[in-house]
Amino acid sequence: MAGEIEINEELEHQRRAGRVRIVGRLLMAILVLAALFGTFGGGALSKARVEAAGAQLDYERISRFNSPSKLKLRIPPSSSELNLSLSSEFLERIDIERIDPEPKEIELSPGKQIWRFPVSETNGPVEITVQYRPDAFGNTRGEFDIEGRGKLQFSQFYFP
Amino acid sequence: MDSILRGLTVYAFLLVIFRIAGKRTLSQTTTFDLVLLLIISETTQQAMVHSDHSITNGFLLITTLVGATLLLSVLKQRFPKLDLWLEGAPLILIDKGRLLKDRMEKNHVDVAEILSAARMTQGLRRLDQIDYAILETNGEISIIPKGER
Numbered sequence: 001m002a003g004e005i006e007i008n009e010e011l012e013h014q015r016r017a018g019r020v021r022i023v024g025r026l027l028m029a030i031l032v033l034a035a036l037f038g039t040f041g042g043g044a045l046s047k048a049r050v051e052a053a054g055a056q057l058d059y060e061r062i063s064r065f066n067s068p069s070k071l072k073l074r075i076p077p078s079s080s081e082l083n084l085s086l087s088s089e090f091l092e093r094i095d096i097e098r099i100d101p102e103p104k105e106i107e108l109s110p111g112k113q114i115w116r117f118p119v120s121e122t123n124g125p126v127e128i129t130v131q132y133r134p135d136a137f138g139n140t141r142g143e144f145d146i147e148g149r150g151k152l153q154f155s156q157f158y159f160p
Numbered sequence: 161m162d163s164i165l166r167g168l169t170v171y172a173f174l175l176v177i178f179r180i181a182g183k184r185t186l187s188q189t190t191t192f193d194l195v196l197l198l199i200i201s202e203t204t205q206q207a208m209v210h211s212d213h214s215i216t217n218g219f220l221l222i223t224t225l226v227g228a229t230l231l232l233s234v235l236k237q238r239f240p241k242l243d244l245w246l247e248g249a250p251l252i253l254i255d256k257g258r259l260l261k262d263r264m265e266k267n268h269v270d271v272a273e274i275l276s277a278a279r280m281t282q283g284l285r286r287l288d289q290i291d292y293a294i295l296e297t298n299g300e301i302s303i304i305p306k307g308e309r
Contacts, residue, residue: 005292010249024180
């Protein structure tokens with residue numbers, strides 16, 4: 001009751017709720033700022049690169065379920081055919097939309113897939129892009145084996 | 161299973177975010193509020209439905225959302241504290257003709273909005289005609305004119 005009007009204001013609760021609201025708004029601001037920097041993928045914090053045997057892989061450390069993501073490979077070929085194998089563990093957790101260029105052949109092997117690309121010149125690195133969408137939540141590990149010369153290992157986190 | 165969890169997660173998130181935003185958010189239907197509401201509903205729909213556009217999924221989601229609302233209303237009735245946290249309580253903004261400015265500031269209500277509510281609901285012309293102005297739990301401002309008992 002307050003004055004002549006019958007009303008239950010619950011002022012103590014209103015004060016507490018006001019404080020909670022301020023904290024909540026602060027958290028909202030932090031969330032948006034963190035997202036701008038790529039904490040949830042698609043920003044500076046989420047970009048990563050690994051190198052092995054002269055090859056290079058650019059990927060996103062953090063991504064989100066079903067949102068488009070890319071793996072960019074730069075590999076110096078050693079012969080007229082480039083054999084690249086990718087772990088099944090990773091393939092099971094993503095939906096590949098496109099491999100550019102398309103491999104000439106895909107060979108199935110226990111625990112991995114081997115992609116074969118014909119190469120016309122071996123005097124410079126070739127670029128391969130894999131476009132995909134994560135099909136799972138949580139941590140995922142992947143590994144590209146470049147003709148036994150080296151392994152590009154990477155790990156990603158997929159937000160729901 | 162997946163769509164039920166999606167539905168419940170989105171429901172809980174919306175509940176929290178609108179409580180944080182405060183009573184006045186989207187309580188008015190200005191053109192921009194309407195557009196914002198449409199954008200939020202479209203974004204929510206995409207997050208909930210994902211790529212499953214089947215009738216079954218639609219039925220499951222509707223049942224989940226209506227069920228969650230029913231469950232919450234039962235819980236709110238049983239636990240008044242929960243009701244208070246989810247719905248809030250009304251707050252007096254004008255008390256016997258006196259403006260409570262700190263309350264108005266905290267709830268982002270200005271005199272113009274109170275006057276607007278006074279004009280629309282009571283046909284009042286001036287601030288000194290208002291005895292009480294109350295910010296209700298749904299974000300609306302109710303006005304009690306002077307001289308009414």
